[in-house]
Amino acid sequence: MSVRNWWFMIAVGLGVLLNPLNSSMIAVAIPNLQNVFHLNFADVSWMIFSFYIASSIAQPIMGKASDLFGRRRIFLIGLVVVFIASLGAPFSPSFGWLILFRIIQSIGTSMIVGVGMALVRVHITDNQATALSVLSIFLSGAAAMGPFVGGVLLHVWAWQAILLVNIPIVVVSFILAWNMIPKDVPSRSMAEGMTFRNWIHFIDAPGIILFTVGLITLLVSVLSAKSTSHISLAHVGLGVVGLIALAVFARYEFKAATPFIPLRTFLKYPALFRLNIEFMLVNLLYYSLFFGLPSYLQMVRHVSEFHTGILMLSLGLSSLVTSPFAGRWIDRSGPNLALQVSTLLMTLGSIWLVLLNPSSPIVSVCVALAAFGISNGLNNVAMQVALFKASPKAIIGVTSGLFNTSRYFGTILSSLLIGIVMGDQFSAKGLSVLGIILTLIALSLVILSWRRGELGQFEKE
Structure with a gap:
């Protein structure tokens, strides 16, 4: 350049x-x-x-x-x-x-x-x-x-x-x-004829509003019920409103001309739907560790912010180091084997969280962090390659956008999971419970990835 x-x-x-x-x-x-x-x-x-x-x-x-x-x-x-x-x-x-x-x-x-x-x-x-x-x-x-x-x-x-x-x-x-x-130069042909009403339909404002109201209302319902330690009629009411809004959103998106989330694509290409669900679960696992472990280290093990940041480097650096090697490996062998190894590493990292206790050496958290970091480095490349193989070229822009949305959903769900498990205060017992849940999710991904390998999906072309 x-x-x-x-x-x-x-x-x-x-x-x-x-x-x-x-x-x-x-x-x-x-x-x-x-x-x-x-x-x-x-x-x-x-x-x-x-x-x-x-x-x-x-x-x-x-x-x-x-x-x-x-x-x-x-x-x-x-x-x-x-x-x-x-x-x-x-x-x-x-x-x-x-x-x-x-x-x-x-x-x-x-x-x-x-x-x-x-x-x-x-x-x-x-x-x-x-x-x-x-x-x-x-x-x-x-x-x-x-x-x-x-x-x-x-x-x-x-x-x-x-x-x-x-x-x-x-x-x-x-x-x-x-x-x-x-x-x-902006697209004048589009911009000049774009009225406010057309703009609202163009960005799918009704779909965005329904999605936002449904998701936020549901989150408020679940988190407020957890923080008060009991489920009231108001909590149930909010939850029902949230679910109804999301159901109306899904129905509306199937009919919208330019949908905010093009759900029709999933019906037409089931493999893309399964891949996005898998990607969402992968991010749920990764960000549960990413957001949960720093709070555990500081609030339960009384590690300073500075030393917590240093420990968290093992997560990021292992991911960065893995990515270029993953690219060459996946170019030769396809994404399936890399995804299988990734799910096994996340399973091992989740089990390690279950085994951690207040007397474990602080540095031992680096085992779980490194396992998830290497897994993330593999996923960053393998999932993208799998997406390209599963998606028709004509709609790759749409499917890439859906892929990012699945990432955000996984991140949101990870925070919700931590909030439900930990509640008011982080504890060693809470981390063990979180580790058990993550292990079960990781094992489900192991089954999915190995089953996909047996079917020969996403093999190197």
Whole structure:
């Protein structure tokens, strides 16, 4: 790539890393926020829920918006939104305000991620594979280093630092993007004829509203019932409302012209549906460990934020180191064997959580972290290859979007699972229960992956 293209990649890379960095740094900050705002884990977990729910909604909308208004414009606006949220959040007068700024931050980072890959594909025509691999390093590196960076910032200052650290990154990315990203011409034929009513249908606003109301209402029902230790009529009522909203959402999506989540695709291609369910469960397992173990280390084993961040490095680094080797292995042998090994590693890591006790050496958590890290490195490549093999080329954009949605669902479910199991306070017994549940889920994935191997699905072509 030319020197200008390298600066272009740095501009885009610094922007897109904001989403994984901010979603991962929070893992180490959860116990600190519990103490500052006097909340239990179920309440403070809305820092996780809000970010991923907003991301799952905003990313597909921003992808559509970029087709109308231009990718460069959406990218730059996203950086401004992140700047405002990161500057305002540290001064939040209450936890509710912090959640609001967190949602705004998620929308901003989703604007950037939603168009970052497209910018690279459009403007880097030579050595495109190299450019995409560089962008992948920014994304996976930020996710891997997030807990460590968060731990260091909490150690030297306070929780506000994990928000303010975005500001210099945003400023540098904005200056470079303003100068290096070419001005693009929006689709005037679409934009000029797009009325407000057409825009509402274009983004599927009714579907988004039904999805948001259903998911949030259901989460509030389950978490509030857990926090009060009893199920009241109000909890049941909220849960019923949530389930009805999600049922209406599913029915509506089958009829929508441009659905928010194209469920018709799953009916037409059952293999894609099974793959997305598997991907959702994989992320449920991974993020249950990712968000649960830092809180266990700090609240049960009384490990500092700094040392928790160092321990969590074994998760991210093992994933980063595994990914390039996984790529070469899967190129030769196909994704099936890698997925089978991955599920076995997650099973072993989950069993290790069950065996941990308050007298276990702290460093022993690295066994579970490394198992899940290597598994994640295998999954990142193998699942993507399996998706390409299962998806018709004509709808690969749609299926890739669904794949990201499945990732968000798995992350949301992981936080819900931790909140239900742990409730008000983390404990060694709670970690063992969590480990048992994760082991059962991992074993179900082992069965699915080996059965798929016997059927010869996703073999190397």
